[in-house]
Amino acid sequence: xxxxxxxxxxxxxxxxxxxxxxxxxxxxxxxxxxxxxxxxxxxxxxxxxxxxxxxxxxxxxxxxxxxxxxxxxxxxxxxxxxxxxxxxxxxxxxxxxxxxxxxxxxxxxxxxxxxxxxxxxxxxxxxxxxxxxxxxxxxxxxxxxxxxxxxxxxxxxxxxxxxxxxxxxxxxxxxxxxxxxxxxxxxxxxxxxxx
Amino acid sequence: xxxxxxxxxxxxxxxxxxxxxxxxxxxxxxxxxxxxxxxxxxxxxxxxxxxxxxxxxxxxxxxxxxxxxxxxxxxxxxxxxxxxxxxxxxxxxxxxxxxxxxxxxxxxxxxxxxxxxxxxxxxxxxxxxxxxxxxxxxxxxxxxxxxxxxxxxxxxxxxxxxxxxxxxxxxxxxxxxxxxxxxxxxxxxxxxxxxxxxxxxxxxxxxxxxxxxxxxxxxxxxxxxxxxxxxxxxxxxxxxxxxxxxxxxxxxxxxxxxxxxxxxxxxxxxxxxxxxxxxxxxxxxxxxxxxxxxxxxxxxxxxxxxxxxxxxxxxxxxxxxxxxxx
Numbered sequence: 001x002x003x004x005x006x007x008x009x010x011x012x013x014x015x016x017x018x019x020x021x022x023x024x025x026x027x028x029x030x031x032x033x034x035x036x037x038x039x040x041x042x043x044x045x046x047x048x049x050x051x052x053x054x055x056x057x058x059x060x061x062x063x064x065x066x067x068x069x070x071x072x073x074x075x076x077x078x079x080x081x082x083x084x085x086x087x088x089x090x091x092x093x094x095x096x097x098x099x100x101x102x103x104x105x106x107x108x109x110x111x112x113x114x115x116x117x118x119x120x121x122x123x124x125x126x127x128x129x130x131x132x133x134x135x136x137x138x139x140x141x142x143x144x145x146x147x148x149x150x151x152x153x154x155x156x157x158x159x160x161x162x163x164x165x166x167x168x169x170x171x172x173x174x175x176x177x178x179x180x181x182x183x184x185x186x187x188x189x190x191x192x193x194x195x
Numbered sequence: 196x197x198x199x200x201x202x203x204x205x206x207x208x209x210x211x212x213x214x215x216x217x218x219x220x221x222x223x224x225x226x227x228x229x230x231x232x233x234x235x236x237x238x239x240x241x242x243x244x245x246x247x248x249x250x251x252x253x254x255x256x257x258x259x260x261x262x263x264x265x266x267x268x269x270x271x272x273x274x275x276x277x278x279x280x281x282x283x284x285x286x287x288x289x290x291x292x293x294x295x296x297x298x299x300x301x302x303x304x305x306x307x308x309x310x311x312x313x314x315x316x317x318x319x320x321x322x323x324x325x326x327x328x329x330x331x332x333x334x335x336x337x338x339x340x341x342x343x344x345x346x347x348x349x350x351x352x353x354x355x356x357x358x359x360x361x362x363x364x365x366x367x368x369x370x371x372x373x374x375x376x377x378x379x380x381x382x383x384x385x386x387x388x389x390x391x392x393x394x395x396x397x398x399x400x401x402x403x404x405x406x407x408x409x410x411x412x413x414x415x416x417x418x419x420x421x422x423x424x425x426x427x428x429x430x431x432x433x434x435x436x437x438x439x440x441x442x443x444x445x446x447x448x449x450x451x452x453x454x455x456x457x458x459x460x461x462x463x464x465x466x467x468x469x470x471x472x473x474x475x476x477x478x479x480x481x482x483x484x485x486x487x488x489x490x491x492x493x494x495x496x497x498x499x500x501x502x503x504x505x506x507x508x509x510x511x512x513x514x515x516x517x518x519x520x521x
Contacts, residue, residue: 043252049355141246166207172242
C-alpha cells in the first residue's frame with residue numbers, strides 16, 4: 001500500500017528516511033519513482049531488455065546498500081544516473097561484445113513505411129555508436145538531461161560531454177544518410193575555414 | 196566568425212541552447228550565409244529529433260513486479276547483515292547469480308577437501324540459505340502464471356516478453372538440450388544456424404539471449420514446453436471473459452491453420468497490446484529429426500477476430516507477428 005506522506009517526500013528525504021528508520025516503504029517509493037527511467041536509459045545504452053533489467057537491479061541494489069553513504073550534497077538523481085552509467089558500463093564490459101543491431105520484426109505493422117524505416121535506422125545507428133557517445137546522446141535527446149547532469153553522471157568534464165553529444169549527432173546523421181544512399185561527411189570534428 | 200565555420204560542437208550546443216548569447220548571435224549570423232553549415236545544422240537537428248521520437252521504453256508490469264520482489268527481498272538480506280561474498284546477496288541477478296554460485300562452489304570445493312560429503316551437501320544448500328532473495332528469473336516465473344494480463348506497449352517488447360514466459364524458456368532449454376552440444380559462451384559458439392550473412396547480427400543477438408536463459412536452465416521451465424497441447428494454456432484461463440482456455444485453444448488452432456508446416460503450441464496469454472486486450476500465442480516450429488524447435492513464432496490477435504475469422508482474413512487481422520530462432 002502506497003503511503004501518501006512518503007509519496008510527497010523528496011528523493012533525498014526518502015533516502016534519509018530509509019537510512020534513519022530502515023523504512024522500506026521509502027525504498028519502494030524511490031523504486032516506483034525512478035525504475036522506469038533507469039530501465040529506459042539502460043535499455044537504450046545496452047540494447048536489450050534483459051541487460052537493462054540487470055542494470056536496473058544493480059542500480060537499485062547499490063542505492064539500497066549504500067544509501068547511508070549518500071550525503072545529499074548532490075541531487076539523488078545525479079547519483080542515480082551515475083550508478084546507471086556505471087552499471088551499464090560494467091555489464092557492457094562483462095559481456096565484452098559489440099552492440100548489435102536491433103532484431104527486426106519479420107512483418108511488423110507498418111513495415112516498409114517511411115516512419116518505421118526511420119525508426120529502425122535510428123535504433124541501429126544508435127547501437128553502432130561508441131558507448132560513451134551513446135550514453136551522452138541518450139541522456140540528452142531521449143531523457144532531457146542537461147550537460148551538467150550528464151557530466152556528473154558520466155564523471156567527465158562539460159567539454160567532453162559537449163564533444164560526445166556533437167559526435168554522436170553527426171554520426172547518427174551520417175549513418176542515416178548512408179542508409180539512404182548518401183555520402184557521409186568527411187573530415188574531423190572541426191570544420192575547415194571557408195574559402 | 197563570419198569567415199570561419201563554427202565547430203561541430205558549437206552547432207550541436209547551439210541546438211541545445213548551450214551557448215552564450217554572443218556565440219548564439221555568431222552562429223545565427225553564420226548560418227544565414229553558409230549553406231553547408233545550414234545543412235549540417237539541419238541534419239543534426241533531424242538526427243536529434245529522430246532519436247527523441249524513439250520514445251522512452253517502459254518496463255512491463257511483470258518486469259516491475261519481478262524487480263520489486265528481487266530487490267525488496269535483497270534489502271531484507273542486506274538489513275540482516277548477511278550479504279554474500281563481495282557484499283552482494285547471492286541469487287539476485289540472473290547472471291550475477293551464476294557468479295555467486297561459482298564463488299560458493301569454490302568455497303564448497305575447499306570444504307570438500309576437509310569434509311567431502313558434508314561439504315558437498317553444504318555447497319548445494321548455500322544458494323537457498325544464503326541470499327533469501329529470488330533471482331530475477333525465479334521471480335519472473337510466478338508472475339507469468341498470475342492472471343494479471345501482460346502489458347505490451349510496443350512491438351520491440353514482444354520478443355523479450357515471449358522469452359520471459361516460463362513455457363517458452365522451458366521449450367528453449369529443452370530444445371537446446373535436444374538439438375545441440377552443451378551450452379558454450381555465445382560469442383565463440385552461437386547456438387544458432389546462420390542462414391545468410393544478413394541475419395548474422397540477429398542470430399548473434401538471439402544466441403546471446405539463449406545464453407541468458409541457459410543461466411536459469413536448472414529451473415522448472417513451466418511444464419508445457421515442447422509438449423505443447425493443452426498444457427500451453429495452463430496460464431491462459433482467466434474466466435468470465437473471452438480469454439478462456441477453450442477460446443485460446445480454438446484461436447491457436449485457427450492461427451496454426453494459417454501457417455505453413457507443423458507448429459506446436461507453447462504458450463498463450465491474455466495481454467494488453469497497445470492498450471487493447473489481445474491473445475499472445477506462441478508456437479514452436481519443430482526442427483525435425485534433431486528435435487527441439489527451429490523457430491519460435493508469436494502472434495498477437497484480437498480474440499474477436501480469432502473467433503470470427505479464418506485463413507487469410509485472420510492472417511490480415513493479426514495485430515502483430517514475430518518469429519525468431521530459439
